Amino acid sequence: MTSVTIAPGSADISAAPRITGSGKGRAWAYVARKAGLLLLTLWAAITLNFILPRLMPGSPADAALAKLAQNGPVSDATKAAIEAQLGVPTGNILEQYVAYLHQVVTLDFGVSYTFYPQSVSELVSTALPYTLVLVGVVTIIAFVLGTLLGVLAAWKRGTWLDTLPTLAGSFASAFPYFWTALLLLFFAGYVGRLFPTSGAYGPTASPQFTLGFLGDAIYHAALPALTILITSLGGWILGMRNTMISTIGDDYVTFAEANGLKPRTVALRYAARNAILPNLTSFGLALGGVVGGSILVERVFGYPGIGYLLFNAVTNQDYPLMQALFLMITVSVLIANFLVDILYGVLDPRTRR
Numbered sequence: 001m002t003s004v005t006i007a008p009g010s011a012d013i014s015a016a017p018r019i020t021g022s023g024k025g026r027a028w029a030y031v032a033r034k035a036g037l038l039l040l041t042l043w044a045a046i047t048l049n050f051i052l053p054r055l056m057p058g059s060p061a062d063a064a065l066a067k068l069a070q071n072g073p074v075s076d077a078t079k080a081a082i083e084a085q086l087g088v089p090t091g092n093i094l095e096q097y098v099a100y101l102h103q104v105v106t107l108d109f110g111v112s113y114t115f116y117p118q119s120v121s122e123l124v125s126t127a128l129p130y131t132l133v134l135v136g137v138v139t140i141i142a143f144v145l146g147t148l149l150g151v152l153a154a155w156k157r158g159t160w161l162d163t164l165p166t167l168a169g170s171f172a173s174a175f176p177y178f179w180t181a182l183l184l185l186f187f188a189g190y191v192g193r194l195f196p197t198s199g200a201y202g203p204t205a206s207p208q209f210t211l212g213f214l215g216d217a218i219y220h221a222a223l224p225a226l227t228i229l230i231t232s233l234g235g236w237i238l239g240m241r242n243t244m245i246s247t248i249g250d251d252y253v254t255f256a257e258a259n260g261l262k263p264r265t266v267a268l269r270y271a272a273r274n275a276i277l278p279n280l281t282s283f284g285l286a287l288g289g290v291v292g293g294s295i296l297v298e299r300v301f302g303y304p305g306i307g308y309l310l311f312n313a314v315t316n317q318d319y320p321l322m323q324a325l326f327l328m329i330t331v332s333v334l335i336a337n338f339l340v341d342i343l344y345g346v347l348d349p350r351t352r353r
Contacts, residue, residue, distance in 0.1 A: 146236025284340030
């Protein structure tokens with residue numbers, strides 16, 4: 001009997017040919033195009049972040065002056081001193097734009113109105129690690145676990161290995177973040193007293209790189225992390241399962257099975273590698289939104305991350321803090337999408353043409 005080797009068709013990216021000199025040139029051109037688009041979009045986002053606050057009526061110091069006016073008239077000298085202290089922009093629009101670009105480069109966004117006299121950079125650097133550890137790690141875990149469960153459900157479709165994760169994912173994703181957070185807070189926090197109900201660490205602990213503090217921080221982050229995992233896992237399962245099912249019906253998968261390859265090899269190397277591309281795009285958006293945090297989840301649990309900080313900034317009209325956080329969220333989304341585009345080009349060489 002003559003042995004047959006697999007020659008995947010144009011739809012199969014699991015056995016891409018070795019990159020030649022011209023192929024490397026196309027790959028670098030692809031990266032250069034994406035990098036240029038990233039820089040252009042980044043400049044537009046920074047400029048838009050500069051323009052929008054200046055279109056809002058009033059001065060950033062008006063809120064502070066209004067509080068002082070409750071105790072009597074405010075002199076012009078007092079108003080000028082407050083504006084200088086809070087860093088209200090001066091000069092024409094071009095001078096303000098140049099000064100703003102300098103602030104962006106040096107990461108100096110002035111003083112927060114809400115947490116005065118703390119600087120915006122200090123507040124963001126304190127809150128960012130909590131959000132990155134909580135939302136970032138949980139998002140990656142949910143993506144990996146949901147993708148694997150989606151592959152398993154599609155490959156074993158029609159069995160309980162398909163029904164159980166599909167139904168559980170559909171049920172869990174039907175509940176919004178804040179509702180799941182409130183349920184966990186009530187039953188696991190107040191009723192069962194299994195986990196803390198607020199904060200990132202205990203009242204007697206202080207942030208430091210010790211095993212005791214890390215264990216306490218993980219213990220306090222358990223409920224917020226479980227909330228994010230439960231509500232986001234279903235989307236990854238269903239998305240991967242549906243794409244995987246359509247990929248399984250392609251000719252090259254059937255051909256791979258007919259040639260006696262192991263089911264795990266066919267499922268992961270051929271079907272899953274092609275089916276994961278749409279999920280990967282969604283993962284880029286989710287990963288970019290990590291810096292923004294889960295505002296409602298952090299608010300419910302009083303978790304001092306970026307989302308909780310952004311909520312306080314908006315409710316207190318803290319323009320310098322809002323401007324810095326909005327810019328950080330935008331930049332993180334752009335960078336995450338850029339990295340996903342590069343990874344997309346690695347997995348599917350056709351996108352580099």
